[in-house]
Amino acid sequence: MIKKVIQLGGLLLILVPALLFWSAYRADTRPAQGEDVKTGQAASEDSSAGQTEEKKRKIKYWVAPMDPNYIRQEPGKSPMGMDLVPVYEEEGEKSSEGVISIDPVTVQNIGIRTANVTKGQLNKKIRAVGRITYDEKLVEHIHTKISGWVEELLVDTSGEEVTKGQVLLTFYSPELVATQEEYLQAIRYRKTASKSEFAEIKKGAESLVEAAKKRLLYMDISPGQIEKLEQSGEVRKEMKLYATRSGTVIEKTVLKGMKIDQMKELYMIADLSKVWVIASVYEYELPFIRKGQEAEMTLSYDPGTVYKGKVTFIYPYLSKKTRTVEVRMEFDNPGLKLKPDMYSDVVIKSSIGGTEKLVPSEAVLRTGSRNVVITSLDKGKFLPKEVTVGAEGEGFVQVLSGLEEGELIVTSGQFLIDSESNLREAVNKMLEAGKKTDSRQTGTQTNRQQATAKGQQTEAGERVSLSEEQKGMMAELISHYLQVHEALVSESGSEVAAKSHPIHALLDRLRESDGQGDMKETIESIDASLEGLHSGDLQTARTSFKTLSRTMKVLVKGAAREEAIAAGMKIFNCPMEEEPWIQKGSDMKNPYLGQDMWICGIEEKF
Numbered sequence: 001m002i003k004k005v006i007q008l009g010g011l012l013l014i015l016v017p018a019l020l021f022w023s024a025y026r027a028d029t030r031p032a033q034g035e036d037v038k039t040g041q042a043a044s045e046d047s048s049a050g051q052t053e054e055k056k057r058k059i060k061y062w063v064a065p066m067d068p069n070y071i072r073q074e075p076g077k078s079p080m081g082m083d084l085v086p087v088y089e090e091e092g093e094k095s096s097e098g099v100i101s102i103d104p105v106t107v108q109n110i111g112i113r114t115a116n117v118t119k120g121q122l123n124k125k126i127r128a129v130g131r132i133t134y135d136e137k138l139v140e141h142i143h144t145k146i147s148g149w150v151e152e153l154l155v156d157t158s159g160e161e162v163t164k165g166q167v168l169l170t171f172y173s174p175e176l177v178a179t180q181e182e183y184l185q186a187i188r189y190r191k192t193a194s195k196s197e198f199a200e201i202k203k204g205a206e207s208l209v210e211a212a213k214k215r216l217l218y219m220d221i222s223p224g225q226i227e228k229l230e231q232s233g234e235v236r237k238e239m240k241l242y243a244t245r246s247g248t249v250i251e252k253t254v255l256k257g258m259k260i261d262q263m264k265e266l267y268m269i270a271d272l273s274k275v276w277v278i279a280s281v282y283e284y285e286l287p288f289i290r291k292g293q294e295a296e297m298t299l300s301y302d303p304g305t306v307y308k309g310k311v312t313f314i315y316p317y318l319s320k321k322t323r324t325v326e327v328r329m330e331f332d333n334p335g336l337k338l339k340p341d342m343y344s345d346v347v348i349k350s351s352i353g354g355t356e357k358l359v360p361s362e363a364v365l366r367t368g369s370r371n372v373v374i375t376s377l378d379k380g381k382f383l384p385k386e387v388t389v390g391a392e393g394e395g396f397v398q399v400l401s402g403l404e405e406g407e408l409i410v411t412s413g414q415f416l417i418d419s420e421s422n423l424r425e426a427v428n429k430m431l432e433a434g435k436k437t438d439s440r441q442t443g444t445q446t447n448r449q450q451a452t453a454k455g456q457q458t459e460a461g462e463r464v465s466l467s468e469e470q471k472g473m474m475a476e477l478i479s480h481y482l483q484v485h486e487a488l489v490s491e492s493g494s495e496v497a498a499k500s501h502p503i504h505a506l507l508d509r510l511r512e513s514d515g516q517g518d519m520k521e522t523i524e525s526i527d528a529s530l531e532g533l534h535s536g537d538l539q540t541a542r543t544s545f546k547t548l549s550r551t552m553k554v555l556v557k558g559a560a561r562e563e564a565i566a567a568g569m570k571i572f573n574c575p576m577e578e579e580p581w582i583q584k585g586s587d588m589k590n591p592y593l594g595q596d597m598w599i600c601g602i603e604e605k606f
Helices: 004-027 040-056 105-111 174-193 198-219 223-232 283-290 414-456 470-491 493-500 502-512 519-532 537-558 561-565
Strands: 059-064 067-072 085-086 113-116 118-134 139-142 146-154 168-174 240-243 246-251 268-270 275-283 294-299 302-319 324-332 342-362 362-368 371-376 381-393 396-401 408-414 570-573 579-584 602-604
Touching: 118 381, 118 537, 118 602, 139 493, 146 240, 174 198, 198 381, 240 275, 268 302, 275 283, 275 342, 283 324, 283 381, 324 342, 324 396, 342 381, 470 493, 470 502, 470 537, 470 561, 470 579, 493 502, 493 519, 493 537, 502 519, 519 537, 537 561, 537 570, 537 579
Parallel strands: none
Antiparallel strands: 059 067, 059 085, 113 408, 118 275, 118 342, 139 268, 146 168, 168 240, 246 268, 275 324, 294 302, 294 342, 302 324, 342 396, 362 371, 371 381, 371 408, 381 396, 570 579, 570 602
């Protein structure tokens, strides 16, 4: 009895909390007074409305979630076994061609920054390494105009400072001594002739004196020395050579006792109060360089000191090795701190215009063939624009055309927007090409049916019967075609010409073997394409390759089908050019668009 009471009590302990919990749950879930209660049917209607709303959005194509290049027009599986994801047509996309719409949250996550197109002056600081040298206008080369021997050397070391009129050396010259004697004799004769009654004699004596004096002056004998000679009446054995300018002796080649003549350079004296600095600037910087511009220079051995100068000359030739032009600047040299042959850091300050349209340098996407700027529209929409750019400096680029002042442009994150734009353009062209291909295939099938009814041969209908010899020539033709394709992929016009030449001889052999004329049209079509392939011009060769590829496509689908399959050939179609090509293997290489667009193509079935 006691045992049963205990069991009944335990059961009550379990049931009572359960009943309390159920009552509380019913109270919480019971609708309040006046509140509408949705029935299961109403909930079902809401769900159907959501699905209808979803169906109103038109699916444009399907894409693999892990590979955006894998695109299909119908749902299915990706190469990795994942379900394809639908991509819907965006609202307003058709009316605004080229506009890219990005969710505002995504815009914030990828860190897009914008700026306005402005007008102003484009400034640039051109930095270069300069070499200090002498001012050629302040350099003197000291020579004598008569031969002789050095008696005394008064300035006998390089680097000495001299002043204009300072005696550099004394020398003995027999020629000078003789000229002095002639001058003194002419003076004495003039004194005697002055007593003559004949004016002609007086005039002749005077002319002799003047002639002798001129010879002394031509020998660089100063008027003061000539006057002393006339006053003393004594011939001086030693004559003095004077400095013609103040400066520093930078070169001395004379020694005491040395014989000197007119050809011998004795001293080179340079005034170092001003120096030249020669700097090399690249050719793309030349638009910023003009005479009279301000230049600054600093030296590694004198940090903190900035020397001011200006551009005085731009040399009119270019170094073909370094692709630079030399620019000459002139600087004052206080305290002679600037030593010739020193290297220095030079900054040339320049500017272009005053009302130029400018954008930040990072806003321009340079593809090599064109320059693109992404403009920002409202509500997360972006539009790429092709622009023509000019000079660049101080973080800004000059825009010559393509943008207007005040437009809002993207300066950060534009690479992601541009890639989205290019991907969308490629996808659209691939889808259009796919539709055209389907249309062509449908039309071809209809034509085949009609041609079969009439008993006529069509593009891919009845195959021409080939002999064993012709099958071998077809295999050779395919081999030469593949070589031309590889040359086009490598973008070498000369190689295309070389690889296509053997096809001429092959066509002659095909003509000889084609007794029935079954292959006449095919041979003529191939022959017509060879002129462009032989031209050596890459663009002309690509145009002719389209004609050759169309003919080869007919062959590999018809008469040469077995040879093409045996060679591992595959047919591809270029969505950008809407032209076919044939190659070996599945590693796609588009011959029409260059190395940057190798993988642009759609494979066709045999």
